[in-house]
Amino acid sequence: MTAKIELHLHIEGATPPALAREVAARKGVSTHGMFAEDGGYAWEDFTDFLRAYDRVAALFVTPEDHRQLAESVLRECAKHGVIYAELAISSDHVAEGDPVRFAEYLAAITEGAEAAETATGIKANFVATTIRHLGPDRAARAARLAVDCGHPRVTGLGLAGDERLFHPADFAPAFDIAREGGLKLTAHAGEACGAQSVRDALDALKLDRVDHGVRAVEDPALLARIIDEGVHLATCPGSNVALMSYRDWRAHPIGQLRAMGARASVSTDDPPFFQTDMTREYLELTSAFGWGPAEFAAMARDALDAAFCDAATKAELAARL
Ligand SMILES: O=c1[nH]cnc2c1ncn2[C@@H]1O[C@H](CO)[C@@H](O)[C@H]1O
Numbered sequence: 001m002t003a004k005i006e007l008h009l010h011i012e013g014a015t016p017p018a019l020a021r022e023v024a025a026r027k028g029v030s031t032h033g034m035f036a037e038d039g040g041y042a043w044e045d046f047t048d049f050l051r052a053y054d055r056v057a058a059l060f061v062t063p064e065d066h067r068q069l070a071e072s073v074l075r076e077c078a079k080h081g082v083i084y085a086e087l088a089i090s091s092d093h094v095a096e097g098d099p100v101r102f103a104e105y106l107a108a109i110t111e112g113a114e115a116a117e118t119a120t121g122i123k124a125n126f127v128a129t130t131i132r133h134l135g136p137d138r139a140a141r142a143a144r145l146a147v148d149c150g151h152p153r154v155t156g157l158g159l160a161g162d163e164r165l166f167h168p169a170d171f172a173p174a175f176d177i178a179r180e181g182g183l184k185l186t187a188h189a190g191e192a193c194g195a196q197s198v199r200d201a202l203d204a205l206k207l208d209r210v211d212h213g214v215r216a217v218e219d220p221a222l223l224a225r226i227i228d229e230g231v232h233l234a235t236c237p238g239s240n241v242a243l244m245s246y247r248d249w250r251a252h253p254i255g256q257l258r259a260m261g262a263r264a265s266v267s268t269d270d271p272p273f274f275q276t277d278m279t280r281e282y283l284e285l286t287s288a289f290g291w292g293p294a295e296f297a298a299m300a301r302d303a304l305d306a307a308f309c310d311a312a313t314k315a316e317l318a319a320r321l
Contacts, residue, residue, distance in 0.1 A: 001080075001081035002081050002282065002293065002296055002297075002300075003081055003083045003300065003320050003321050004080065004081045004082045004083065004278050004282075004296075004300060005082070005083065005084050005085075005265065005300050005303035005304050005307065005317070005321075006077055006082045006084070006085040006086070006267045006268065006278065006303075007085075007086050007209075007234040007265060007267050007303055007306065007307060008086070008088070008211050008212075008234040008235075008236055008267035008268075008269055009073070009077070009085055009086070009087055009088065009267055009268055009269065009270075009271075010053070010087075010088045010129070010160065010269065010270050011069060011070065011073055011087045011088060011089050011109070012053060012056055012057035012060065012069070012093060013053055013056075013088075013269065013270025013271075013272075013273060014073040014076065014077075014087075014268070014270060014271055014272070015056050015059075015060075015069060015072075015073070015272065016072050016073070016076055016272065017035060017039060017040060017041065017272050019068065019069065019072050020034070020041075020056055020059055021035075023059045023060065023065055023068075024059055027059070027061075029059060034052070034055060034056070038275060039272075040272040040273060040274075040275055041056060041272055041273045043273065046162075046192060046243055047162075049243065049270075049273060050133070050161065050162060052273070053270065053273070054093075057093045058093075060093075060094075063104055063105070063107070063108035064108070066094065066105055066108040066109050066112070067108040067109065067111045067112040067115075068112065069109070069112065070087070070108070070109035070110075070111075070112025070113050070116070070124075071111075071112035071113070071115045071116045072112075073087065074087075074112070074113055074116035074117075074120070074122050074124055075116050075119060075120060075122075076271075076277075077122055077278070078116065078119075078120035078121070078122040079120075080277050080278035080279045081278060081279075082122060082278055083121065083122060083123065083317060083320050083321075084122070084123045084124070084304070084307060084309070084313075084317050085122060085123075085124045086124070086125050086126070086127050086155075086156070086307065086308060087109075087124060087125075087126050087127070088126075088127050088129040088158055088160060089105075089109065089126045089127070089128060089129060090128070090129045090130070090131055090142070090160075091105075091128065091142050091145050091146070092130070092131050092134055092138060092142055095145070097138075097141050097142075097145065099145060099148060099149065102145050102149055103149060103151075106126070106149060106151045106153070106154065109126070110151075110153060113153070123309075123313065123317065124153070125153045125154075125155045125156075125307075125308055125309055126151075126153045126154050126155070127154075127155070127156040127157065127158045127186065127308065128142060128143070128145070128146030128154050128156070128157050128158065128178075128183070129157075129158035129159065129160050130142045130143060130157065130158065130159050130160075130161075130171070130174055131159075131160060131161040132159055132160065132161035132162055132163065132165060132166055132171070132188070133161045133162040133165050133166075134161070135166065135170075136166065136170040136171055136173065136174065139159065139171050139174040140173045140174040140177060142174070143157055143174040143175070143177040143178045143181075143183075144177055146178060146181070146183060147177060147178060147180075147181030147182075147183060148181075154183070155183065155184060155308035155309060156178075156183050156184040156185065156186060156208075156308040157174070157175065157178035157183045157184075157185055157186070158185075158186045158187060158188070158211065159171055159174075159175075159186075159187035159188060159201075159205070160187075160188045160211070161188070162192070163188060163189065163191055163192040163193045163197060164192055164193060167200065167204075168187065168189070168197070168200040168201040168203075168204040168205055169200065169204040171187070171204070171205060172204050172205060175187075175204075175205040175206065175207075179206065183308075184208045184209075184308040185205060185206065185207045185208050185209075186207055186208060186209045186210065186211050186234070186308075187201045187205055187207055187210065187211060188210075188211040188212055189201035189202075189210055189211070189212065189213060190210065190212050190213045190214055190215035190216050191211075191212035191214070191215070191240065191243075191245070192243075192245075193215070194215045194218055194219075195215050195216050195217075195218045195219035195222050196219075197215070198210060198213050198215065198216045198222060198226075199216075199219070199222050202231065207231075208232075208306070208308070209231065209232035209233070209234060209306045210231060210232070210233050210234070211233075211234050212233070212234070212235055212236065212240070213226070213231075213233035213234075213235065213264075214233065214235050214240060214245075214252070214253040214254065214257070214264075215245075215253075216233070216253075217253040217256055217257065223257075223260070223262070226262055227260060227261050227262050230263055231262075231263065232263045232264070232265070232302065232303075232305070232306035233257065233262065233263070233264040233265070234264075234265055234267055234303070234306070235252075235253075235254050235257075235264050235265065235266060235267070236266070236267050236268060236269035236274075237249055237252040237254050237266060237281060237284070237285070238268060238269070238271075238274050238275070238276030238280060238281055238284065239268070239269035239270065239273075239274045239276070240252060241274075242273070242274035242275065242276070243274075248288070249284040249285065249287070249288035249289075250288045250289075252288070254266065254285070254289075255285075255288060255289040258295070258299065263302045263305070263306065264299075264302070265299050265300070265302055265303035265306070266278075266281050266282075266285065266299065267281075268281060282296065297321060300321050301318070301321060304317055304318060304321065
């Protein structure tokens with residue numbers, strides 16, 4: 001199986017539906033309306049997707065829940081050939097700003113990640129992801145928590161959530177805290193909003209890479225800058241197609257981006273919400289753009305270059321690509 005690198009995967013968004021059913025049953029929580037007929041999760045549009053996400057996330061409360069979630073998400077990744085994954089985790093979902101609870105949470109998901117690595121060889125780090133629609137103050141507190149936790153697997157800060165709210169500059173204080181604390185930086189931009197959102201995020205937050213970023217193709221000057229500066233875009237075509245930004249994979253900018261020399265890679269975002277997984281992404285990219293082993297290997301090398309892990313881990317993973 002082709003070895004793959006996954007840089008953009010929200011931990012709760014990747015919850016296997018069978019695990020959600022199991023945890024809900026264990027707690028006696030109703031799952032009425034949670035699941036779609038296709039076996040994934042039900043949602044109507046982007047706003048409703050964010051609500052559905054929170055509902056699934058709220059099932060996971062205890063350290064044992066979180067350990068189980070991390071292990072099953074990473075085992076699922078490994079089934080599709082992923083050898084390294086960065087999980088977007090959010091203290092806002094699990095710790096409400098409390099450093100002790102956050103430390104407990106990190107210990108639990110680390111245990112899950114270690115079990116998955118022992119079973120499959122997959123390696124993982126965590127990107128502490130702030131939630132845009134909760135506002136800049138919560139983001140700054142989450143950034144402080146991420147820096148202060150000093151956990152070796154927390155290697156980056158991210159920003160996800162509703163891109164239509166606030167301005168990237170509002171989150172500069174959070175990103176300054178993280179940069180000064182030695183974390184790498186990424187943010188969602190150019191998914192729900194256009195090219196200007198990507199430019200603003202790059203300028204205001206001094207990012208090391210961008211999540212999605214695909215709508216940068218709408219602005220030739222920005223696209224040229226991204227190519228020249230080698231800005232990595234961690235795109236999620238299946239997610240974008242499901243959220244209806246693009247009618248199908250052929251219409252997705254990833255083909256144009258890579259053909260023009262941009263450093264863009266493919267991840268799955270929230271796979272059971274979007275009927276996708278890495279196997280499906282690769283199959284769809286092959287049928288849309290004719291990509292084969294050479295294209296996929298080049299893409300995986302670019303993703304590894306942009307990964308938030310140390311040089312020794314990069315060298316070890318590069319040997320497996
Ligand atoms: O596809 C997406 N686009 C934007 N935000 C997302 C997406 N998937 C998840 N989240 C956001 O990330 C947070 C947890 O990391 C979730 O709370 C959700 O708001």
